[in-house]
Amino acid sequence: MWIITRYLDSNISQYEFKTEQEAREALKNIEGCAILSEVIYFNDPCFTQEAA
Numbered sequence: 001m002w003i004i005t006r007y008l009d010s011n012i013s014q015y016e017f018k019t020e021q022e023a024r025e026a027l028k029n030i031e032g033c034a035i036l037s038e039v040i041y042f043n044d045p046c047f048t049q050e051a052a
Contacts, residue, residue: 001039008032 002023004015008031015030017023020038027036 003037003039004030004034005037006030006032006034 002017002020004017004023004027006013006015015023015026017026023036027034
């Protein structure tokens with residue numbers, strides 16, 4: 001999951017996206033200061049594989 005956090009006129013807004021590409025397209029049109037973040041959960045499949 002991808003999140004854009006925007007600060008504009010003393011207000012903070014967050015927008016959630018399923019793909020990085022979708023988030024980056026939206027980021028191009030957002031006014032104010034914006035931060036793009038990837039949210040990774042501890043139970044995502046990439047973390048459930050046991051170390052060899």
